[in-house]
Amino acid sequence: MKKYTIEKSEEEWRKQLSDEQYRVLRKKGTEAPHTGKYNLHFEEGEYKCAACNTKLFESDAKFESGCGWPSFDEAIEGKVEYVQDKTFGMIRTEILCATCGSHLGHVFDDGPTETGQRYCVNSASIEFKK
Numbered sequence: 001m002k003k004y005t006i007e008k009s010e011e012e013w014r015k016q017l018s019d020e021q022y023r024v025l026r027k028k029g030t031e032a033p034h035t036g037k038y039n040l041h042f043e044e045g046e047y048k049c050a051a052c053n054t055k056l057f058e059s060d061a062k063f064e065s066g067c068g069w070p071s072f073d074e075a076i077e078g079k080v081e082y083v084q085d086k087t088f089g090m091i092r093t094e095i096l097c098a099t100c101g102s103h104l105g106h107v108f109d110d111g112p113t114e115t116g117q118r119y120c121v122n123s124a125s126i127e128f129k130k
Contacts, residue, residue, distance in 0.1 A: 004099060006100040007101075013051070016051070017051060018124075021050050024103060025104075026103070027103075028103040029103075030105075030122060031069070031122050031123060033069060034068040036123025038128060039068060041128065042059070043128065044060075045059050045130040046058055046059065047059070047062075047070075047072075047126045047128055047129075048129055049097040049100060049102060049104070049125065049127075050102075050125055050127045052100040052102070057076065057119070057121070061073050061074045063113060069121060069123070071120055072118075072119040073111050073113040073114075073117050073118065074119070079097070080097070081101070082095060083095075092106045093108075095119060103122075104122065104125045106119075106120050107120070
């Protein structure tokens with residue numbers, strides 16, 4: 001099992017995170033589409049991991065994809081880990097915080113920008129900072 005810079009017991013994560021954040025970040029859950037607070041949020045700033053405060057995405061990488069979740073066309077280099085996900089009969093690429101191993105969402109190769117990437121992220125897994 002991979003070692004992360006920040007590691008906590010499940011009890012410690014439960015105390016720190018809201019029920020929804022724990023379900024998404026630690027249990028690999030997904031929030032319902034069009035319900036997350038950052039889906040249509042476009043202020044200038046940065047998006048950090050809600051579990052460990054690691055800076056993951058810049059606001060200039062965010063775009064409206066219409067998928068119902070916050071979408072970014074690139075992550076900050078070295079801050080996101082990529083893992084093959086074969087759940088639910090699909091093959092996808094899961095994205096995790098490289099600092100604490102928390103589930104952020106998935107990345108797809110169908111983005112409309114020059115990068116061709118669409119990082120589909122749960123609002124519960126990130127916090128916005130100006």
